[in-house]
Amino acid sequence: MAALPRRIIKETQRLMQEPVPGISAVPDDSNARYFHVIVTGPEDSPFEGGLFKLELFLPEDYPMSAPKVRFITKIYHPNIDRLGRICLDILKDKWSPALQIRTVLLSIQALLSAPNPDDPLANDVAELWKVNESEAIRNAKEWTRRYAMGN
Amino acid sequence: MSLNERVQEELEALEAILMDDISIIYNENGCPELVKSTIFPSTANEVDKQYVCVTLEAKLPDGYPDCEPIVQLRNPRGLDDSTINNLYEAIKEKCSEFLGQPVIFELIEIIRESLTESNLPTCQCAVCLYGFSDGDSFTKTKCFHYFHSYCLANHLITTKRHFQEEQDKLPAWQKSTKGFQASCPVCREHINCDVEELSSAAPPKELENAQNFEVTSDLRHLQERMKQLFTYQKSRGGIIDIEAEENKLLLITESNGDTPPADNTEDPGPSLSNINESVMGDGLLSRGQRYNNCRLNSSGR
Numbered sequence A: 001m002a003a004l005p006r007r008i009i010k011e012t013q014r015l016m017q018e019p020v021p022g023i024s025a026v027p028d029d030s031n032a033r034y035f036h037v038i039v040t041g042p043e044d045s046p047f048e049g050g051l052f053k054l055e056l057f058l059p060e061d062y063p064m065s066a067p068k069v070r071f072i073t074k075i076y077h078p079n080i081d082r083l084g085r086i087c088l089d090i091l092k093d094k095w096s097p098a099l100q101i102r103t104v105l106l107s108i109q110a111l112l113s114a115p116n117p118d119d120p121l122a123n124d125v126a127e128l129w130k131v132n133e134s135e136a137i138r139n140a141k142e143w144t145r146r147y148a149m150g151n
Numbered sequence B: 001m002s003l004n005e006r007v008q009e010e011l012e013a014l015e016a017i018l019m020d021d022i023s024i025i026y027n028e029n030g031c032p033e034l035v036k037s038t039i040f041p042s043t044a045n046e047v048d049k050q051y052v053c054v055t056l057e058a059k060l061p062d063g064y065p066d067c068e069p070i071v072q073l074r075n076p077r078g079l080d081d082s083t084i085n086n087l088y089e090a091i092k093e094k095c096s097e098f099l100g101q102p103v104i105f106e107l108i109e110i111i112r113e114s115l116t117e118s119n120l121p122t123c124q125c126a127v128c129l130y131g132f133s134d135g136d137s138f139t140k141t142k143c144f145h146y147f148h149s150y151c152l153a154n155h156l157i158t159t160k161r162h163f164q165e166e167q168d169k170l171p172a173w174q175k176s177t178k179g180f181q182a183s184c185p186v187c188r189e190h191i192n193c194d195v196e197e198l199s200s201a202a203p204p205k206e207l208e209n210a211q212n213f214e215v216t217s218d219l220r221h222l223q224e225r226m227k228q229l230f231t232y233q234k235s236r237g238g239i240i241d242i243e244a245e246e247n248k249l250l251l252i253t254e255s256n257g258d259t260p261p262a263d264n265t266e267d268p269g270p271s272l273s274n275i276n277e278s279v280m281g282d283g284l285l286s287r288g289q290r291y292n293n294c295r296l297n298s299s300g301r
């Protein structure tokens, strides 16, 4: 296996030294390209109070290709499906090597603050979000309380 | 001479000297309120050798020049934060020194002097996150963003390959007629570069000299916390069970009368293979990716 690129080392160091508020990301012991991530639910969102676990993997040609990210903790959100996959343009065709692990995680946190049911990945959730927003928000809060609490 | 006439005289002089390099914005009463100029180092008009620039925006409050203009430096290119901060300091000094007299031209001059002195990018390459050392081969884009030639070549080659792969997947009528257009990694402005020439450059020096990553106790602590959270949430049924969810998806697809049976080996249809494909492409790791990498690493390779 090729040595870890310097850029990944540098990003990891910076994530440790200057952590982003509400986000922690730490490399796996046995695979430095695999990160364990916790994103805290943003204030004033239905996800407030939740601690969401995600996994992030840097592919062989990172930063030329986007990291692969998904939620591990269950979450009720129109742009995140039952498998935890995230609908976010910068993870696909809008990826640029000038983006970093920290910018990706910040964008995901922003997506929790601003769900976008018009660009859905989880269709049933998006549908409810559009026709009955208050019920959808109630569900999201309920899922957060039930699944995303810390010990 | 009235205050207004003095300002008018200063602005006319600026326009005479700087011509197209300055723009003056007037408010609805016809009074000048904003002066804007993008400043480059003096390189005897060799545009190719200008590696840095910054836009000066000076708001002229009522009473200027008897009170100081409000100065902003915008769109710095090739300059790091400390250079910009030093410039702000120098501007502040100049403004108080010249209180009561026209100062815009003076400001432009000190900025130009400073840019000429540090006419080498002091920022990082956005691709590898390292700086530019003496002898590094680097490229300035039209939009004044800097990359090691080696790093930019990598970006161009990869995005072109990704574009081609996406195109190959599309049916003929959906294919782009335009062909591949390279763009700047930082601002996405279109760029045109000679990839072959760029890719012949050696990797940047700092890349070679960087130190290794060390596992700290902070990191250990965080890892421990992650593990605990996972175990706790799992005990409450809060962790996504990929296998169960994939099986649910399969059931949905299979019960959909429009899909052909999935056991045809020649054309598996949209059910099984496509689901796995999209699962992979959208951020799920295959078991292989997750565990093979671990094995390779722990065996010390």
Ligand SMILES: [Zn+2]
Pocket (backbone or CB within 6 Å): B125, B126, B127, B128, B129, B130, B147, B148, B151, B204
């Ligand atoms: Zn670089």
Ligand SMILES: [Zn+2]
Pocket (backbone or CB within 6 Å): B141, B143, B144, B145, B184, B185, B186, B187, B188, B189
């Ligand atoms: Zn650019």
